[in-house]
Amino acid sequence: xxxxxxxxxxxxxxxxxxxxxxxxxxxxxxxxxxxxxxxxxxxxxxxxxxxxxxxxxxxxxxxxxxxxxxxxxxxxxxxxxxxxxxxxxxxxxxxxxxxxxxxxxxxxxxxxxxxxxxxxxxxxxxxxxxxxxxxxxxxxxxxxxxxxxxxxxxxxxxxxxxxxxxxxxxxxxxxxxxxxxxxxxxxxxxxxxxxxxxxxxxxxxxxxxxxxxxxxxxxxxxxxxxxxxxxxxxxxxxxxxxxxxxxxxxxxxxxxxxxxxxxxxxxxxxxxxxxxxxxxxxxxxxxxxxxxxxxxxxxxxxxxxxxxxxxxxxxxxxxxxxxxxxxxxxxxxxxxxxxxxxxxxxxxxxxxxxxxxxxxxxxxxxxxxxxxxxxxxxxxxxxxxxxxxxxxx
Numbered sequence: 001x002x003x004x005x006x007x008x009x010x011x012x013x014x015x016x017x018x019x020x021x022x023x024x025x026x027x028x029x030x031x032x033x034x035x036x037x038x039x040x041x042x043x044x045x046x047x048x049x050x051x052x053x054x055x056x057x058x059x060x061x062x063x064x065x066x067x068x069x070x071x072x073x074x075x076x077x078x079x080x081x082x083x084x085x086x087x088x089x090x091x092x093x094x095x096x097x098x099x100x101x102x103x104x105x106x107x108x109x110x111x112x113x114x115x116x117x118x119x120x121x122x123x124x125x126x127x128x129x130x131x132x133x134x135x136x137x138x139x140x141x142x143x144x145x146x147x148x149x150x151x152x153x154x155x156x157x158x159x160x161x162x163x164x165x166x167x168x169x170x171x172x173x174x175x176x177x178x179x180x181x182x183x184x185x186x187x188x189x190x191x192x193x194x195x196x197x198x199x200x201x202x203x204x205x206x207x208x209x210x211x212x213x214x215x216x217x218x219x220x221x222x223x224x225x226x227x228x229x230x231x232x233x234x235x236x237x238x239x240x241x242x243x244x245x246x247x248x249x250x251x252x253x254x255x256x257x258x259x260x261x262x263x264x265x266x267x268x269x270x271x272x273x274x275x276x277x278x279x280x281x282x283x284x285x286x287x288x289x290x291x292x293x294x295x296x297x298x299x300x301x302x303x304x305x306x307x308x309x310x311x312x313x314x315x316x317x318x319x320x321x322x323x324x325x326x327x328x329x330x331x332x333x334x335x336x337x338x339x340x341x342x343x344x345x346x347x348x349x350x351x352x353x354x355x356x357x358x359x360x361x362x363x364x365x366x367x368x369x370x371x372x373x374x375x376x377x378x379x380x381x382x383x384x385x386x387x388x389x390x391x392x393x
Contacts (some may be wrong), residue, residue: 003027006300010039024311029172030143034156035164037141041119042166043070045143045146048121049168051228056123057334058220064103065225066118071233071248073114074107076241077224085109086360090285091133101130106241108137111262112289119143119164126151134158138286144149145170166194191202195378196223201361201384205373208382211359215336222338223390229340231391234348236263236355239335243267244355252341256348267324267332267356268296278314287312296320332356340390346375355377363389 001146004021005028012051018039023027030045036043044067046338051072055063055297061077078099084343089109097105100122107117120134122144131151141164142155155165179188186390198216202224212220221242229235229247234255236244244263246255268274274296279288294303300319303309307330309316339362352360364385366372 005032005382007039007042010037010192011279014037024175029168029169033147033152033165033167035141035159035162037124037164040069041141041164043066044119045121045141045166045168047228048072048119050144051224052121052123052271053170054196054224054227055221058224059217059240062103062122062124063098064107064123066104066115067121067122068106068114068116068118071230072107072112072225072228072242072245073118074242074245075221076103076110076219079240081105084270084275087134087275094129094133097133098127098129098248100124100127101133101289104130104133108133110241110266113293114262116286116289126155128154131155134212135276136285140164142167143168164204183236191391192227192390194227194390196227197218200386200388203364203385203387204382205364205369205385206381208377208380211384212384215334215359218336219338219359219384222336223361223386226338226390226392228392231340233340233392234259236260236352236357237337237338238263238332238334238356243335251338252344253347256343256351260351263332263335263355264329265293265296267329268320270297271324271328271338273318273320273324277317280312280314281343283312296325297321298370329355334358336360338362342389343372344368346371348372349375349379349381353381357381360384361386363387 004019005016009016010018046066048067051065052063059077062076064077066073070309082101089105091105100159116138117140119140122143125146126144127148128150131154135154135158147166155163176191178191179186190258201216201219217292218237222237225235226233232249232252232255234246235242236259243266244259246259249255291303303312304320335356337357342365344365344366358381360383
């Protein structure tokens with residue numbers, strides 16, 4: 001390890017010089033095993049590592065996240081995949097997956113469009129199974145506490161040998177005070193060391209007080225994910241994985257809509273018509289992902305027009321109609337939702353309900369809390385007030 005690392009440039013090529021270093025003179029907590037990570041890569045790496053480390057501590061499962069531009073596109077714990085999930089994440093050809101591979105398959109698969117070119121963080125050792133999955137995805141790099149020899153060789157073969165592989169000291173503890181400069185002015189604050197667990201969900205303010213243990217786990221996953229997502233942010237979670245993250249929106253309702261739309265797309269990808277799409281042989285993975293995204297959108301004609309569909313599909317697909325989409329989305333149930341700050345109006349609940357939300361965790365504290373609670377009661381949604389805001393910038 002070393003005290004500092006020179007970088008190619010900062011956020012943009014014109015921002016030079018650029019480096020990361022330890023002000024206290026100690027060694028950096030990372031070792032670059034391959035490649036040359038950049039400024040944004042390391043921002044994603046350190047935020048992603050913190051997220052998966054906390055998910056592991058909170059749930060007991062290994063965890064993975066797929067980061068893009070300092071926010072997670074997906075995050076998940078290492079529970080087994082269903083047969084349908086294996087198909088929509090395109091890992092059904094890999095045989096039995098390890099828990100770590102399951103976690104990354106879900107983290108990457110939640111929002112494949114956003115995860116294109118991601119930086120990966122794993123809570124535990126990267127094994128060969130996980131590395132094999134990663135090898136065939138478009139990704140900028142990975143951070144993990146360790147790698148098996150086989151996994152390391154697989155990953156080193158990516159991007160013509162330039163794939164960024166970072167090893168982090170899992171025993172590293174940062175200074176409790178953090179600082180950054182903006183416009184030459186130094187900002188200082190205590191690190192957000194808030195522990196997020198089931199105790200944070202004790203204050204259930206709705207008529208429905210029943211939040212099962214597995215839903216509490218999903219709510220904890222949503223809150224930990226939000227802790228490392230650029231605010232304002234909202235996160236939908238189901239069965240141990242984020243299925244829709246709305247990051248960096250100025251309006252709370254826009255967060256809820258953005259994340260809800262992503263959750264709807266995740267669910268629509270499980271529709272029989274989507275599962276039945278017959279792609280041409282040797283289609284590139286990004287082209288396939290984009291075709292699915294357009295097919296289930298209102299712009300489906302862009303991939304179904306004559307002269308176009310033949311480049312993507314062996315057989316021209318039937319249109320997935322608006323009525324069929326609405327009917328399918330209505331089947332999504334028991335979704336959990338976390339918000340990094342209070343909902344100011346009940347319209348957020350109305351939108352969340354359309355994507356199957358039945359359990360909510362948010363700080364509370366709005367002057368319209370009564371209206372938000374009333375809207376939850378209308379739909380028998382159970383909502384906990386955490387009392388804690390989770391802004392991250």
